[in-house]
Amino acid sequence: MSDQPENTPNPSNKQVKVVVPDELKHGEYANFLVVSHSPHDFTLDFCQLMPTGEQGKVNAEVVSRVRIAPTMVSRVLNALNTNLAGYEDRFGQVKALG
Numbered sequence: 001m002s003d004q005p006e007n008t009p010n011p012s013n014k015q016v017k018v019v020v021p022d023e024l025k026h027g028e029y030a031n032f033l034v035v036s037h038s039p040h041d042f043t044l045d046f047c048q049l050m051p052t053g054e055q056g057k058v059n060a061e062v063v064s065r066v067r068i069a070p071t072m073v074s075r076v077l078n079a080l081n082t083n084l085a086g087y088e089d090r091f092g093q094v095k096a097l098g
Contacts, residue, residue, distance in 0.1 A: 028063040041067045 030046035037043065044067075047060035068076065088094060 030063055032060050034060065037070075041069055042073055043067050 028046065030048060032047040032049050034045040034047065035042060036045075043065060045060075045062045046064045046066070047062050049058045050061050051057075052059055084094065
């Protein structure tokens with residue numbers, strides 16, 4: 001991914017220009033994800049795991065919450081799979097934790 005706006009094809013055959021506002025261009029770091037859903041949407045809570053000081057306990061502090069329609073879930077999964085394959089072709093296989 002790039003910080004530069006790009007033209008991305010979508011199913012309606014129109015070009016979408018992605019514009020990232022300056023205040024968002026650096027993004028947020030997340031190392032944990034919680035996914036939940038209702039009949040109307042999926043909620044993705046991107047979190048940072050933070051130690052609590054108590055033995056064996058950590059907090060997952062939400063840094064960004066994204067809600068998407070169920071019709072978008074398969075597109076998100078396809079985009080992640082495509083990008084993961086490209087990443088692994090370039091940098092090697094990503095080893096899953098746990």
